[in-house]
Amino acid sequence: MHHPARVLALVAALAVGGGVCAAQTAPPTAWPEPGGAELTWTDAPLADALYELAEATGLELVFALRLVREVRVSGRYRVGDDPDRALRLLLRDTGVRAERVRHRQYVLIREPLGVREGDGREAYTGTLDGRVVDAETGAPLWGAHVWLVDLGLGSVAGETGTFAVPDLPTGTYAVRVSHVGYQAVRLELDVFPASPRLPPTLRLQAETVETPDAAVVAGPEAPGPAPGVTDLGARQAAAVPYALGEGDLSATLSWLPGLSRTGGASGALVVRGADPSRTRYVRDGVPLYEPWHAFGLFSAFQPEALARVRFHRGSLPAPLGGGLAGVLDVETTDALDGDTARVVGLGAVAARAVADVPLGGAVGVHVGLRRSTLGALLEPGLRLDGGALVLDPTGGRAPGGPEPTVSFDDAAVKVSARLGAQARVDVAGTLGRDDVAVDLDALDRPAPVRPGPDRPALGRMAYGWRTSTLSARYRALYGSRTYLTATAYRSGHGAREERDMAGGAEDVEQTLVDVGVSVGVEHVRSLRHEVEGGVQVAARRVDGADAGGVAAQRATEVAVYAVDTWRPWPSWQLQPGLRAELVADGADVQASLSPRLFARWSPDARLVVRGGVSRQTQAVHRLRGSAGRYDLAASRWVLAGARAPVAVAWQGGVGAEWAPSAALAFSADLYARRSSGLLEPTAPAAADPGVDLDGLLRQYAPHAGRAAGVELAARYLRGPWTLGLSGALARADVRPEVGEPTGGAWRPSRYGRPLTLGLLAERRAGPFTTAVRLDLESGLVRPDGTREGAEVRASAAVGAGLTLLGLRWTALAQVTARPVGADPAPPAVAADGLPLATDARGLPALPLVTLTARW
Structure with a gap:
């Protein structure tokens, strides 16, 4: 044969x-x-x-x-x-x-697998291909036109209906498909590795063409990444082997220039020197507050559970609000969209599972579970340092010292159902939990903080955090030009601090609840104009209780936005937008108007020049303690209203992405930001800040902020090797606004790093992947305004894959060295209070192994 x-x-x-x-x-x-x-x-x-x-x-x-x-x-x-x-x-x-x-x-x-800068176009090249057929008969449509609207190029389907546009940088492209006598469609197609799917079959409906403007199908996503957006596929987010082998999304993002983490190797994500609380997180259209586990050791997002990761830094498009520095927008995998993830994993930090299960052709279920395994291999450590209890979730317990417990878990469920051919509904919910318990009397304490006649025994201290969301989202296509999305949600975050001392118990509790609804409409007016508009309403409340009594805050935010995506020429895209917002706290009303403008020029497939300017607001403040390189566990939520300002920022930037060849690519960005209404500490934070709003605002005052920088990245591919460079020169400052006692002098912001530089080398050979990463970062600012020494950190990882018992197994071993140059200076906190603080400088210098099975 x-x-x-x-x-x-x-x-x-x-x-x-x-x-x-x-x-x-x-x-x-x-x-x-x-x-x-x-x-x-x-x-x-x-x-x-x-x-x-x-x-x-x-x-x-x-x-x-x-x-x-x-x-x-x-x-x-x-x-x-x-x-x-x-x-x-x-x-x-x-x-x-x-x-x-x-x-x-x-x-x-x-x-090819890896992280992609910008919108991913500089990393690899591939072919955008597929087949065009008659929707009723399946007959191939010879001569069908396939046009990439953003690039001004395309292809014509052959006699079998197939088409191919070769040598395109990988990413998502807005494509218009048309044929005489058929209804033209507009959709987004991916060039691998943006999507793991094989080339699609496009089915056109027959119709009589009545006007020169053919009917166009609007999709749920914008027709290509907006300027300043990083668009990562889930596989790319999972590919970087860092953060305890958990494929942590925040570790992947921190590789991008201008992004870092509060603790260097771990902690919350820092965007261009801004406080992490000024970055907004959205999951399936729902705001998510504090998506971190183990004091920010890694994020609450499992990478295999993410179908799309879109990160907006700097200027934001008009539909997005609530973040001064950026917005991380993720979409969960969905069996109705063809996702078939089935993953179980066991590592030094957590055991986890993800599954997408289709139930017939019209219903799909997504389930994600994770449970901490801390204590089995890595022991949390606790020490007394300068009057603060410093907890390191992976630091190890000192001989004879206390045995703190750190545990966490999270769960996510989404049920999706088709309602006919052009509508669907998703009902989703998430739960997250973190608990920390410490026996204070087991500490070896110096004389000033030992129990005595005038000082009771310290007893036990416990902290707990809870995050939850519940939502329903309806999406439908009306006609062939209008797409509707409606979402209703409830999102919340709660914190509880308990101190069980010999002199009595002290409890502090605070919860934030955000209940909202949003309606957005996208309409395709013509091939050059796509308009979008919507309304977003959120009712928020913060409730708290401590020894001083019960405190409550209430506020309502209403936003209306409009966007016009305009393509005056094939290589140009302009996107003017306007967002109007109103924040009401009882009789106090604050209104604002935020214009936004983006522009993009792409004369060919290998060069993209982009720029934008926008005004952005944030009506929810998270107050963090100031303790040098330590993060105090106690932090509070404050809503903008009669006694707290709405934070405002103007941001502008320009950038370019250039891929002179398939193997070599560069990107560069220049940005500036000016802010007002930032609540920053005016003195070292107290051990227990309490929940009373007046008391909190005596410790924090409105500040102005400024930031500017240049960001550079490069990627080179040669055979099995991938080499990457990521770096930024930046400055971020804050100062009290007019009337403050310091006279408004500028000082470095707490998380600003003037210099960051990263080098990455990865080699893939057969089933093995080896990666080495070196990071150099300026030190963080101390409470007295001086800066710690520069930090150098190295990481290495080796991964291997095999098929056994019908499953695809992946084993990963990695080691991350403690940073060289980290300043051990104690935090500036009172000795009496013994606040709980965390030191997330990085992971212990020992090999950590994780094992994952997929099928």
Whole structure:
């Protein structure tokens, strides 16, 4: 029997320098006969499985033998199944992907993984391809036009309906597909690795063309990343092996220039020197408050559970509000969209599981669970340092010292259902929990803080944090030009601090609840104009109780926005927008008008120049204690209203992304920000700030802020190697606003780092991936205004994958060294109070292993 797949494989192997032993491969097993027979592979060589699949389906597969050597797979194909889908499932998690050449013919290439700067266009190149057919008959539509509206180029479908636009930088593209006598459509298509799916089949509905402007289908997403947006796929977010092997999203983002973390190697995300509380987090359209575990050791987002990660830094588009520094917007995977994630993992920090399960063709369920395993391998440590209790979740317990407990867990559930052909509804909920308990009397304390006649025993102290969301979202396409999204949600965050002392118990509790509804409409007016508008209403309350009594705050925020995406020329995109906001606290009303403008110029596929300016507001303040390089566990929420200002920032920036070749790419950004109404501490924070608003505002005062910087990044690919550089020169300052006793002098902001530089080298060889990362950062600012010494931190990781028992296993070992140059200066806090603080400088210098199974 003549095997076309074998012949093509042999030719490809000779052409690219692969092995020439294709004819020596073991012959395939007996082929399934029609009528329901199937092929089953269990830990089989990938080459053999590809040969057998080609014979059973008629697919022509071209590949180099060296590409699949030593790769083993498990799977099944039943006669009658979709062969394209069978090929996709067979190649899943193998490091190999299929590029469609023409109908039923594919070339197999290595699957590139990695983090992408900007909108990802500089990292790799690929082919945007697919097939255009009649929706009713399935007949190929020869001559159909496929146009990439942002780039001004396209293709014409051949006689089989297939099209291909080669050599495109990877990313998401707005595509218009049209054919005479058919309804034109507008949609977004991905060039791998932005999407792991095989090329799609586009089905056009027949219609009579009545006007020059054909009907266009509006989608739920903007037609391509807006200027200043980082758009990451979930696989790229999971690919960087840092943060305890958990594939932490915040560790991935912190690689981008201008982004860092409060503790250097861990902690909350810092955007261009701004306090982490000035970055807004959104999950499936719902605001999420404090999405961190173990004092910011890593984020509450499991990377395999994320279908899309979009990070807006600097200027924001008009539909987004509530963040002065940026917005992190994530979408959960969805079985209705074809996601089939099934993951279980066990590591030194947590055990976790993610699953997307379709229930028939109209309902899908997403479930994500995680439970901490701290204490099994890594022991939390506690020490007394300068009058503060310093807790390191992975630092280890001192001999004879106290045994603090740190535990956390989270859960996410989403149920999605189709309501007809053009509408769907999603009902989702998330829960997160962190608990810390400390026996204070087990500490070896110096004389000033030992129990005595005038000082009771310190007893036990416990902290607990809870985060939750509950939402329902409706999305529908009306006609062929209008897309509606309506969301109702409840989001909350609560904190409880308990001190059980010999002199009595002291409890402090505070909760933030945000209940809101939003309605957004996108309408395509023509090929050059797409308009969007909407209304967002949020009712917030903060309730608290301590020894001083009960405190409560109430505020309502209403926002109305409008955006016009305009393409005056093929290489230009302009996006003017306006956002009007009103914040009401009883009789006190604060209104503001925030204009925004973005521009993008892309003369060809390899160069993108972008810029924007916007006014942004934030009506929720999170007050953090000032303790040098320590973060105090006690922090409070304050709502803007009669006694607290709405924070405002003007931001502007320009940037460019240039890929002179498929292997080399650069990006550069220049930005500036000016802020007002920032609540900053005027003195070292007290041990217990309480919950009374007047008392809090005596410790914090409105400040002005300014920031500016230049950010650079480069990426070079050569064979199995990926080399990356990321760096920024920046300055961020704050000062009391007019009338403050300091006279309004500028001082460095707490989290500003004038210099950050990162170097990354990654090599992929067969089933193994090895990565080394070196970071250099300026030290943080001490409470007295001086700066700590520069920090140098190194990380290394080795990963390996194999197929066993029908599962794809991934093992990862990594080590992150404590930073060189970290200043051990004690925090400026009172000795009497013994506030709980955390020191998240990084991970202990010992190998940490995690094991993950996927199927």
